[in-house]
Amino acid sequence: MITSVIKAILIGAIIGALAFFAPFVILGFLVISLIMKLSFRHRFRHGHFRMHHLAYAEKIRSMSEEEFSGYKKQFHTHGCGTSR
Structure with missing residues (x-):
């Protein structure tokens, strides 16, 4: 018990x-x-989206000089690049 x-x-x-x-x-x-x-x-x-960055690089390569200079200006105005 x-x-x-x-x-x-x-x-x-x-x-x-x-x-x-x-x-x-x-x-x-x-x-x-x-x-x-x-x-x-x-x-x-970035495991799933790694290949999409290559397509973006190809877009930059195919730009003309005027488009590329506008692209660089756009990034410099948003603070994403160095201002030289």
Whole structure:
């Protein structure tokens, strides 16, 4: 009789401890996953769109001198280039 009461108390204490610490463990996993996501975000950012940059370079190559000078002026006015 006493052993069954002690078993019930121990099982209740274990379940109570698990219920108490579960939110902290889940919150810890969420914080760690957020840190990992933010740290690896820059590395895998352009994975799908890498080939589209080549098409943009081809567009610049096919510009005439007047179009290219207008293109450079546009970027210098928006602060994207160095002003020489």
